[in-house]
Every structure is written in C-alpha cells, then in structure tokens.
Amino acid sequence: MTETTQDQTPPKLLIAASGTGGHLFPAIATAEALPELSIEWLGVPDRLETKLVPDQYPLHTIQVTGFQGKPGLGTIKTLIRLIGAIGKVRRLLKSGKFDGVFTTGGYIAAPTILAARSLGLPAILHESNALPGKVTRLLSPRCTTVALGFAAAAKHLPRAKTVTVGTPVRSTFLQHPEVLPPLDLPIPSNVPLLVVIGGSQGAVAVNQLVRQCAPAWIDAGIWIVHLTGDNDPDVETYSHPHYMALPFFEHMATLLRRATVAVSRAGAGTLTELAIAHLPSILIPYPYAAEDHQTHNAKVFEAAGAARLFQQRDLTADQLQSAVFELLNPAILAATKTAATQLAVSDSATQLADLIRLTLPDPSTQETAEATSSHS
Structure with a gap:
C-alpha cells in the first residue's frame, strides 16, 4: 500500500469514465476508496459525468466517439477525432504531472490508454462485462493490468494481464x-x-x-x-x-x-x-x-x-x-x-483501489530517484 508523508506529494491519478452509470458508478466507487490520492476526471461534454462526478474531482473533457458501421467518411472523421483526443490527453497528463490512469472502458478509454502508454505511464482498465467490449479487446495488451468484473471475460483477453475483482457498486x-x-x-x-x-x-x-x-x-x-x-x-x-x-x-x-x-x-x-x-x-x-x-x-x-x-x-x-x-x-x-x-463481491472497490495503489509509482521511490539524479 502506498503511503505518503506530509513532505511527499500524493500520487496523481486521472480517471477516465464517461457516458452511462455502468461506466461511472464503478469509477466513482473506486475513487472513493482512494482518499489519499490526488484524483482528476476525464469525460465527454454533455454526458452523464457532468452531473454525477463529485465536485472534489476536477473534470476535464475531450470530444471522442466510437467507430460505427461500415468504413467510410465517418470512419475517417472518427479517426481524426481520436488522434486529436490522444494528443489532448497526452498534454493533460504531462502538464498535470499524472502518475497513471484508470478507466472503466468505453470510447474514452482508447485515447486515455494510448496517451498514457505513449508516455510510459501505467494504465489500469476495469472491464465489467462477461464479454469484453471492442476497446478492451483491442487495447488490453497495452494496459498494465485489466481488472475483470466476471472471471469469464479472461478467455477473451489471452494477451492481457488480468485479475478478477468484481465490479464496484455505489457506496449506499x-x-x-x-x-x-x-x-x-x-x-x-x-x-x-x-x-x-x-x-x-x-x-x-x-x-x-x-x-x-x-x-x-x-x-x-x-x-x-x-x-x-x-x-x-x-x-x-x-x-x-x-x-x-x-x-x-x-x-x-x-x-x-x-x-x-x-x-x-x-x-x-x-x-x-x-x-x-x-x-x-x-x-x-x-x-x-x-x-x-x-x-x-x-x-x-x-x-x-x-x-x-x-x-x-x-x-x-x-x-x-x-x-x-x-x-x-x-x-x-x-x-x-x-x-x-x-x-456478490462486496469489497470490489477495495480490491481495485489496492491494485491501483500497487501499480502507481511509490512517491518515496520517485523522490529518492529525483534526488539522486539532481546530485549526479
């Protein structure tokens, strides 16, 4: 478990969850189980997150959609928008000095995972469904860890590092x-x-x-x-x-x-x-x-x-x-x-929070490395 002293900066996490309660409620429950982290949120304008994400998590937004239907002009537009979204997330991660990302899948997961991994940052993905979505199946090998709601999902992700934790629920x-x-x-x-x-x-x-x-x-x-x-x-x-x-x-x-x-x-x-x-x-x-x-x-x-x-x-x-x-x-x-x-997995949020803690860099290790670098 990552601990911070008064002189250490807490690890900083960007949570990307958007669109429906199925994506948002598990992410919010996980955030609530990580009170010691500095957490900010990534969403899409005019979606449910603008109403549901608690005020204590600063909300950033990007424009992103999924690939729908047969390849065509719409596919090109979606691809251009995806490339732009990856660039925007990269800039956010660098300027905000984030230590890693956590996402619950959906369209917003793609630019988040790709941006984080391009910067060498850990990316943790939670997949709640027994049949993983297209984004999860495509990008799970790029993730540091994929946490699963159903153990049955693992057979669809043969190249990913998976762990079954259940799906977090609202605290009530x-x-x-x-x-x-x-x-x-x-x-x-x-x-x-x-x-x-x-x-x-x-x-x-x-x-x-x-x-x-x-x-x-x-x-x-x-x-x-x-x-x-x-x-x-x-x-x-x-x-x-x-x-x-x-x-x-x-x-x-x-x-x-x-x-x-x-x-x-x-x-x-x-x-x-x-x-x-x-x-x-x-x-x-x-x-x-x-x-x-x-x-x-x-x-x-x-x-x-x-x-x-x-x-x-x-x-x-x-x-x-x-x-x-x-x-x-x-x-x-x-x-x-x-x-x-x-x-029922009643401690799913706790399991997922512990996984995130173990995946993010240890602040004390980071500070030691930075001090060594500055004196060399």
Missing part, C-alpha cells in the same frame, strides 16, 4: 440496511415485492409484458414497483393501488434490499447490485446491446442458479407470469437467493 449498497434512506413507498412490510428494472436503455417491450402480467400477480398478493424509464408512451395505461409505476427511483439500494424478486435487464452494474442485495431475478437482456453482451452477463447468473434467463424476442406474458410465480416458491426462492449472495 454496502451500507447496513438500518442506515439506508427509508423506502418512502406505501408498501406493507409483510408482502412479496416485485421490482422491475428497465436499465438505462429503456425497456418498452418488457414494460408491456409486465403490465399484461400485473393483474394476475396482484391477485396473488404481489406488490409491484415498476421502473419504466421516461420513454414509455403507455406508462399510464394500467393502474392499481398495489402497482407503482415510476420513471426511476433514487434510493435503489433501499428498494432492492426490500424486494423479493426482480425482473431486470442484464447490464453488469445492475447485476452487481442485484447480487449485493442478494436478490433473485428474472433477466431479459437488452437485445440491442453491443455484441449482445448482456446475454453473456446473464448466462453467468443463470449458470450459478441466481437467475432465470429469457430472450426478449421469445418471451410471452404467460411465460413471464409463470416465471415470477415459480421463483416465489419458498424453496426455489431460498436457493436462488443463496446463489445470488455467492456471486
């Missing part, structure tokens, strides 16, 4: 239930609660199936909190006192701790939160996710016995209705809950 998920914010929803304490989570990409098709199933579930005594997202045109077509449709819910740790079963997409961050909450689930991967990576994530949970997996294109209302009833069978519910608990 690690708090004792008694200190969490109150649920503040009119739900009795003794009823089964089904929570439906659409994810950041929305889930209009799943929302429609849930509304078809809701009357039968409610007749059986189940209460429902349905997080619909804000792009569902049919959100007001069903109502019942035991059914609460909300675009989102702020205190997700409280909600998932109270829930009995979840119906959810299969983003890596959401799955991590389900595991930490010890919550059995029915997983319906987002069918348009890049390279169908949500299905790869869901298969890990299915294989462990922590979830039931259905493809959206094949799922009917009758199947979804029956799956929830089956999962609520006391014996099945207990076994699935145990399996979800076994998948």
Whole structure:
C-alpha cells in the first residue's frame, strides 16, 4: 500500500469514465476508496459525468466517439477525432504531472490508454462485462493490468494481464440496511415485492409484458414497483393501488434490499447490485446491446442458479407470469437467493483501489530517484 508523508506529494491519478452509470458508478466507487490520492476526471461534454462526478474531482473533457458501421467518411472523421483526443490527453497528463490512469472502458478509454502508454505511464482498465467490449479487446495488451468484473471475460483477453475483482457498486449498497434512506413507498412490510428494472436503455417491450402480467400477480398478493424509464408512451395505461409505476427511483439500494424478486435487464452494474442485495431475478437482456453482451452477463447468473434467463424476442406474458410465480416458491426462492449472495463481491472497490495503489509509482521511490539524479 502506498503511503505518503506530509513532505511527499500524493500520487496523481486521472480517471477516465464517461457516458452511462455502468461506466461511472464503478469509477466513482473506486475513487472513493482512494482518499489519499490526488484524483482528476476525464469525460465527454454533455454526458452523464457532468452531473454525477463529485465536485472534489476536477473534470476535464475531450470530444471522442466510437467507430460505427461500415468504413467510410465517418470512419475517417472518427479517426481524426481520436488522434486529436490522444494528443489532448497526452498534454493533460504531462502538464498535470499524472502518475497513471484508470478507466472503466468505453470510447474514452482508447485515447486515455494510448496517451498514457505513449508516455510510459501505467494504465489500469476495469472491464465489467462477461464479454469484453471492442476497446478492451483491442487495447488490453497495452494496459498494465485489466481488472475483470466476471472471471469469464479472461478467455477473451489471452494477451492481457488480468485479475478478477468484481465490479464496484455505489457506496449506499454496502451500507447496513438500518442506515439506508427509508423506502418512502406505501408498501406493507409483510408482502412479496416485485421490482422491475428497465436499465438505462429503456425497456418498452418488457414494460408491456409486465403490465399484461400485473393483474394476475396482484391477485396473488404481489406488490409491484415498476421502473419504466421516461420513454414509455403507455406508462399510464394500467393502474392499481398495489402497482407503482415510476420513471426511476433514487434510493435503489433501499428498494432492492426490500424486494423479493426482480425482473431486470442484464447490464453488469445492475447485476452487481442485484447480487449485493442478494436478490433473485428474472433477466431479459437488452437485445440491442453491443455484441449482445448482456446475454453473456446473464448466462453467468443463470449458470450459478441466481437467475432465470429469457430472450426478449421469445418471451410471452404467460411465460413471464409463470416465471415470477415459480421463483416465489419458498424453496426455489431460498436457493436462488443463496446463489445470488455467492456471486456478490462486496469489497470490489477495495480490491481495485489496492491494485491501483500497487501499480502507481511509490512517491518515496520517485523522490529518492529525483534526488539522486539532481546530485549526479
């Protein structure tokens, strides 16, 4: 573990995380586990990081996009923008005297990793998905270390130095239930609660199936909190006192701790939160996710016995209705809950923080080297 005295400058880390909660929440949790470091942030203008990154981390921005579709004029423009972004990150790293970079993948990872390595700085990448993204697969050999959310991802990165640490979650998920914010929803304490989570990409098709199933579930005594997202045109077509449709819910740790079963997409961050909450689930991967990576994530949970997996294109209302009833069978519910608990990695942020500490240069070693150099 890197320690600093009052006379030493703490190691300086640039965190590059942008776009979605799946990239940002693990990065923020990791930053919070590194209080002794000097941390600054790299993002993209007008993305979620401009709202979510805590004020104590100075935010720098670059323009960068991914390569989409077939090669053409757009590819050339994207390549030119990437080269410009690499140059800008290089200048930032040099002028800011950073000791290394940490990124959670996505488009912003490419210029960050390439700039850091061109300067001889360590680059740590965290890949949360069971099927690593294109940027991770391409640049993982250039990274100092690639930390994995799922051990299954390692087989896709044969030339990288990998270590499985799980995926960090928001700090509220690690708090004792008694200190969490109150649920503040009119739900009795003794009823089964089904929570439906659409994810950041929305889930209009799943929302429609849930509304078809809701009357039968409610007749059986189940209460429902349905997080619909804000792009569902049919959100007001069903109502019942035991059914609460909300675009989102702020205190997700409280909600998932109270829930009995979840119906959810299969983003890596959401799955991590389900595991930490010890919550059995029915997983319906987002069918348009890049390279169908949500299905790869869901298969890990299915294989462990922590979830039931259905493809959206094949799922009917009758199947979804029956799956929830089956999962609520006391014996099945207990076994699935145990399996979800076994998948949870509650100290992921700590493991990742320790990895970063070990990778960054030791300040005392640096100062000794600089003193020796100045006297030679």
